Amino acid sequence: MSTLTLTINKQDYQLENLDARTTLLDVCRQHLQITGPKKRLRPRSMRGMYHAH
Numbered sequence: 018m019s020t021l022t023l024t025i026n027k028q029d030y031q032l033e034n035l036d037a038r039t040t041l042l043d044v045c046r047q048h049l050q051i052t053g054p055k056k057r058l059r060p061r062s063m064r065g066m067y068h069a070h
Contacts, residue, residue, distance in 0.1 A: 025051065 021032045021044070032048055045051040 025049070 021035055023030045030049055032044065042054055042056055045054050
């Protein structure tokens with residue numbers, strides 16, 4: 018049995034028995050009810066490019 022331990026916004030979380038294919042985004046949204054993070058797909062022509070904000 019494996020355990021994932023995270024600290025997000027100064028709050029500690031422990032999750033057990035996650036599927037190995039679970040992404041960090043899925044952990045936040047589906048298991049921790051943190052809905053702020055969004056998945057953003059870039060057009061193929063922009064992949065590998067980074068922008069400063």
